[in-house]
Structures are given as structure tokens and as C-alpha cells.
Amino acid sequence: MKSQTDATMSMSKRSIYSSSTRQRLNTKSSREAELVGVDDAMPMVLLTRYFLEAQGYKANKNYVYQDNQSVMLL
Numbered sequence: 677m678k679s680q681t682d683a684t685m686s687m688s689k690r691s692i693y694s695s696s697t698r699q700r701l702n703t704k705s706s707r708e709a710e711l712v713g714v715d716d717a718m719p720m721v722l723l724t725r726y727f728l729e730a731q732g733y734k735a736n737k738n739y740v741y742q743d744n745q746s747v748m749l750l
Contacts, residue, residue, distance in 0.1 A: 678702060679709035683717035685724065693720060710744040 678699050685693040697716070703709040718740075725735045742748050 679706075679713070681709075681713035681716050683713070683720070685717075685721060693724070695720075706744060707746045707750065710742060710747045711750075714740060714742065714747075 678701075680696065681699050682696045683694070684691050695717070699709065699712055699716070701712050703712060721738060721740070725738060728735050
């Protein structure tokens with residue numbers, strides 16, 4: 677089945693990027709769907725980090741939060 681992926685990126689308590697897309701891959705479980713969703717969102721996180729570093733800002737840590745228990749245990 678195809679799933680829905682929602683992603684939000686925030687900086688200093690404000691949302692700077694938000695997306696909601698239909699996944700392009702068929703997955704067999706919710707765990708797979710969550711991993712595909714994180715994989716779809718990571719390019720924008722990395723692009724934003726590289727852009728900020730190119731502008732002279734220091735980006736120390738990036739956090740990715742997940743709401744699926746089986747994916748967190750993985």
C-alpha cells in the first residue's frame with residue numbers, strides 16, 4: 677500500500693519547512709513506510725544545513741524525530 681508522508685523542519689521554535697506528500701513506493705508495513713518517509717525528508721534537511729553553513733552560520737546538531745515505536749527501536 678502507499679502511505680502519506682508528513683515532514684516539518686523547525687529552527688528556533690518556528691517551522692521553516694513543511695510538506696505532505698504521497699509516497700512513491702509500495703510498502704508492506706508501517707515500519708517500512710516510516711523509513712521511506714524519513715528518507716524522503718532528509719535531502720531538504722541536509723540542503724538547509726549546507727546552505728546555512730555556506731552563509732556562515734554554524735549548525736551543530738540535527739535531530740530527526742519519529743513517532744513509530746518499531747522504527748525507534750530499529
